[in-house]
Amino acid sequence: MHIEPGIVHGAKMALSFVTAAGAATVGAKLAWDAVKESGVASLAARTVATTALVFCFFQVLPHYPVGVSEVHFILGSTLFLLFGAAPAAFGLALGLLAQGVFFAPFDLPQYFINITTLLVPLYAMRELAKRIIAPGTAYVDLKYSQALALSTAYQGGVVAWVAFWAFYGQGFGAANVSSVLAFGGAYMLVVLVEPLADLAVLAVAKSLRGLTGNGLFEPRLHNAG
Helix, strand or coil, X not given: CCCCCCCCCHHHHHHHHHHHHHHHHHHHHHHHHHHHHHCHHXXXXXXXXXXXXXXXXXXXXCCXXXXXXXXXXXXXXXXXXXXXXXXXXXXXXXXXXXXHHHCXXXXXXHHHHHHHHHHHHHXXXXXXXXXXXXXXXXXXXXXXXXXXXXXXXXXXXXXXXXXHHHHHHHCCXXXXXXXXXXXXXXXXXXXXXXXXXHHHHHHHHHCCHHHHHHCCCCHHHCCCC
């Protein structure tokens, strides 16, 4: 999901400042809600955890350049289910920033583009979760179909935003369309793998119900909403 340098450039970069600001505003509202629910210390602890995990996802797990971007195992739905929307959003933003600062400074000019690509699908997935997960269901009791729906929504959103930035920056020439299609096709592997990762992590969490009480995890992980 790291859009390649030069895909969007010049005055067109201004749009990414606007979209990233919108994403940051939503993140701030979610953070305020999280503080009211669990306190500042809990939000801070979960943000540290998600930031470290995201950094590892981006820097340590396999990632491959394909077409206009790179294929990563972002595990956005896993972060959401374990830690909640606000910590996941902060972790994605800070983990991506840390990777850029320490290992990939050439990605920093595209930071606001990539932040939009990561966060807007997260917020959309959160809204979907409200609709497909019954209020009386803890996250550890999700079915594969629900995990698949969340993962597909998130990864599909990432692909859609990458495609948007590519077409916005480079137009609809044959070469650019081919690169976007190659990237989208490669991301199907992530869509297949991530629900399995979600269920595996949730299965472990289900046997460790004492984790919820320490504030490090999303309260809904073990408790019905």
